[in-house]
Structure formats: C-alpha cells, structure tokens
Amino acid sequence: MEVTIIGYFLIPIGLLLLIFKRDTLIYVAIFFSSFTASSVLNIKFIKYGLQPSYYFSLLWMLSIFVELIANKNFRTNSFEILRKYKIVYIPILCLIVSAAISLAMPIIIPLLQENIQIHPISSPWGIYSNLTFSRKNITQFMYVGFYSMIPILLLIKLRNKNQIIRCIRALFISTAFTVFWGIFQFISYYLHIKYPYYLFNNNIGYSQGWAQLAWVNLKRVNSVAAEASTYSFYLLMGLSLLVVLILHDVYLLNKRFTHILFGGVLITLILTTSTTAYLGFIFLLIFMFVYLLYLKAITINKTIFLMVISKLINFTLITASIIMLIIILILFYSHKPYNYFLDIIKSLTLNKAQTISGLERVDAMKEGLKLFSKSPLFGVGIGSNRTFDMVTTLLSSTGIAGMLSFILIIVNSIKISLSSFITSNKSDIKYLSLGLALSVIVGIFTMAISIPDLNYLFFWFVIGLIFATKKIEQVI
Secondary structure, three states, X not given: OEEOHHHHHHHHHHHHHHHHOHHHHHHHHHHHHHOOOOOOEEEHHHOXXXXXXXXXXXXXXXXXXXXHHHOHHHHXXXXXXXXXXXXXXXXXXXXXXXXXXXXOHHHHHHHHOOOOEEOOOOOOOOOOEEOOOXXXXXXXXXXXXXXXXXXXXXXXXXXXXXXXXXXXXXXXXXXXXXXXXXXXXXXXXXXXXXXXXHHHOOOOOOOOOOOOEOXXXXXXXXXXXXXXXXXXHXXXXXXXXXXXXXXXXXXXXXXXXXXXXXXXXXXXXXXXXXXXXXXXXXXXXXXXXXXXXXXXXXXXXHHHHHHHHHHHHHHHHHHHHHHHHHHHHHHHHHXXXXXXXXXXXXXXXXXXXXOHHHHHHHHHHXXXXXXXXXXXXXXXXXXXXXXXXXXXXXXXXXXXXXXXXXXXXXXXXXXXXXXXXXXXXXXXXXXXXXXXXXXXXXXXXXXXXXXXXXXXXXXXXXXXXXXXXXXXXXXX
C-alpha cells in the first residue's frame, strides 16, 4: 500500500472536511471527478488505485449516512423526497438488482453450457479466458452500487439553487485545470521538459497513456485522464453544458474566464487526436443546429433568436479558426503535404473501421453481442466481459435487464431536464436544465462509440444534478 504525493495532501484535507465542513466534500468530489488517472492511495497487490473523487465521495456518503441515522428530521425529509421521486430511484435500484443477479451467471452458465470465452477487464484485446466467477465480478458490482447512489444522494442532499450552481462551478473549474494541465503536457513534450506523471497520472489500476504520440510525432493530450478518449468524454460533456449557457448569456463564473475556458476546451479537445473527440464534437454541432431550428419555430421574440444564432455562428467560426491554426502548425512542424493530413483525418473518422484500432473495436462489438445472445436476460455477469463501448459491454455483462434499467435512468433524466427547460420561468434553471440534458445526450453518444465503463463519476454527478435541479425548481 502506497500513499501518493497528492494523497499526502488530499487524504488529511478530506478528513478535515468530514469533521468541519461536510457539505464542501461534494464540491471537492466533483472537482476531482475528471482526475480519472490519479490516485491518492495505490494498493499494489491487487493493482488498485483509489481515485481522489472516489475518496471524497466516500467521505461525503459517510457523512450523509451518519446524518440519516442521527437526524430524525433529515431522515423523514429524505424518505419523503424519495417517495415523491420514485422515477429517480426505481430504475437505479433495478440496475443494482440486475447487476446482483448477473453475479450468479459466471457460476450457472459453465454448468449448463460448454466453456464460454470472455475478454476479461484489464486484459489487452485478443486475450481470452474461460468464463468463471472472479474478484472482478465483486469489485465491478461494488462500483455499480457506489456510483448508482450518487444521483439519489444528490437529490436528497442538495437543498437550493446556490448549491447546484456551486456544483457546476466546481465542474467548470475542474475543466479549466485539466485544460491547463493538458496544454502543459503538450508543450512540455516539445520543450523537452520532463513531464511529472507521478502527480496526476499515478493510478496503478490503469494503463497510463500520458506518453502516447499520434501521427507525425504529434503529442497526444490526455491531461489527468488515463487515455485520450476518456478525457474527450469528459471534455465533451462539459463543453455541451458550457455552450448552452454561453448561448443564453448564463454565466456561472466570470464572463471572460468562461470564454477563455471555452476556447481552451476546443483546443485541448482537438489535441487529444481522438476519434471520440471529433465524432462527439460533430454530434454536438448537429444537435445545436437542430436546437436552432427548434428556437426558430417557437420564438416570438426575434431579438432572442438573432442573439442565439449570432453566438452559434461565432462558435462555429471560432472552432473552424482553431482547427485551421492547429492544422497549419502541424503541417509546418511535420513538413508533410496537405493530402497527408486529409488522409489522417479520414483514418480517424470516416475510415476508422478499417484501421487496426477500428477492426479491434468491431471485433469486440461482435464478440460482445455473441455473448449477449448466449445469455440475453442477465448476461455473463457484471465484470466478466469488456468490449470497447458501453452498449455491448453492458449487454454482454448484465443482459437486457441491465441495459433496460440503464436506459430508463437516462430517458428519465433527459425527460426531467427537458421538462424543466420547457416549463421553468427562471432563465438560469431553464438553460441549466437544457445544458445538463445535452451533456447527458452527448455523453451517451460518446459512450456508445468508445467508452465501455459506467464508473466515471462526473457522468453520475451530472445525472444527479438533473434530478436535484428538478426538485429545486418545484420548490422555488
């Protein structure tokens, strides 16, 4: 067991907050939710690193459970909230129950069928083993129980609009830090500065991608995430919320800082050189233009519509300018012809399925669906199989029961958010709800492309903020 460098600072800070400022724990947990490559404590014999966000979330959950036991009024109010919002916790409980039942599958299936080959979590693609019950099944089920509690506890605990705004601010400040660190990571490579991976890329539970290079010897940015695609996942969710708020002049932080953050996210997203980033960004653009058509259909005030369309055009022009600048710099640095760059872009997007990485993803998807066909109801067990995307991973692991439960959670969260957007007369709540809904939609699109796991806490924090925003909207 090894306490990391940041662990020496964060572990005592967490304990102090637990004793003196318990409500602050959630903001710190949200801030560190992007630090998926980081660890405060590495346990070597099981190759597990405790992420900072998990650590602060654990302390936050502990404080709530203690308050539920000790405070009768809080306990009564919490049960009343849950009774009123069954739409929130019932699908979550169904997901937990589905995952629990699936734990029996690695024991039952080998008794009823011939040996089934699976791709274990943490194994390189192409390495298969026979389906058996293992420690991974238990740990992955524990993850399901842990992250599933976050939306429920946020619904219970967040009491007013200011708390929700603080949560969003923590998310944006975290994004700003990751952008700064990502750009530093990029620059340090070319200035031959030794990158301090031991600070934020120190989790022994992951294969760290901080040293990865892309085509033409270009440094690939993953910042505080384990790899570029997971970092893109985080940036795209944050960018979706940021764009909606900027379009409607809702600034939760300083206006200039917000605009700088917006530009920084775009630059860093491009520097990830991730197919996930590019396809997710195209999806976001398409969705924003669909939203523009919606606004045109319902808006009576032409001034508001023209303001939004003007900002959306500016957003597109800024994006195009940043892309062109990066292309020029790459071509200048690499001394390659323009057609070479176009071929690279095609290989990352249109022709991705023909690359080695793309072929592996397609093969993994087929294998996942094959496992699902052999055990369609509850899969082959949570934690037994992992592909390169969330859909086939969840289907193969927990079957149709787990997938339907997860779909219900997502549909309910989007439905609740859009309902707040349509009915709320408070502009900040209205557009915050829309931004959170778009964040989830873009997040799901990203997960369907290349994010196989559900244990990214920032995703569940956004889901929880949607539920809490609806509750607070009804109070105010």
